[in-house]
Amino acid sequence: MKFENTGLENVKADLTRLDEVMLDHGLVREGQWDYERVTYDRKFELKEGVFYLRVFGYAAEGDVGAHKALIQIMTPLLGKHYYPHGVEYGEGESFPKSLVSQCEKILTDIKAEVEKFSN
Template sequence: MYIENTGIESLILDLNTLDDILPQYGLIRAGTWDYERVTYDRKIVLHEHVYYLRVQGEAIEGDVGAQDATIQLKVPILGKHYYPHGIEYGEDENFPKALVSQCKKILDTLYTEIKPLAKKEEVEVEE
């Protein structure tokens, strides 16, 4: 499920800034990157289900592997993990309202912190 209208998708930030700040919100990059893309995940366990709040970005300058990149963030997504197949993000997934609300609060607080640090904002967002 896309969590739209957070403002995050309009921001361009330095990779090192993202690596410093996003873990404070439980969003961990770990090994989920390549030279052009990054993914920060927050694992949320509710009862018998596991969900992931995901913030992704794409390098518009530089190299992620060299820790020297400028990242255009994308629309955050919420997914549900199905063992052993992986995470499903489809609109047909059923997400608890409290979980969606919690994720929106996290993203709102994150946006407030990183917006002043953004290099610039994109007017049009490509998906």
Template sequence: MRFEATEFESLKVDLNRLDEIMESHGLVRAGQWDYERVTYDRKFEIREGIFYLRIQGLAVEGDIGKHDAVIQLMTPLLGKHYYPHGVEYGEGEEFPKHLVTSCEKLLADVKKDAMNFAW
């Protein structure tokens, strides 16, 4: 599921600030990066299954490996985990309403914080 209405695509944020913002909202980058891309995930283990909220970004300036980059955020995604195949983000997936509502609030909070540091 794509959260199109978030307008995350209009945000560019310094990587170090972005890491702080995401971590404060439970979104983890861990080893999910290369020199041009970052991915932040938050895992939800609920009665209906395991789901992941994912926010990705591209470096438009600098180098992620050197912690000196400006990140252009992308449209957030919500996916369902299927063992052993992985996470499915497809439009055919059904997501619990309470989870979608929680993710929308979380994304609004992340956007509000990120806008304070947007380029």
């Protein structure tokens, strides 16, 4: 499921500060990066299954590996994990309304914080 029109897809932010904001909201980058891209994940374990809120970004300037990059945030996604295949984001997936609302609030809060220091 895509969270379109969050305003995040128009934001470019410093990697180090973005890492801090994302972590404050439970989204971790861990090893999910290369020199040009980052992925922040938050895992939700519910009775309906395991879900991931994912926020992707790419280095508009600089190098992620050097911790000096300006990250262009992309459209956030919500996916459901299926063992052993991975995470599915498809239109045919159903997501609990309470989870969708929670994710929307998280993304709104992230946007408000990131806008304070973004370009």
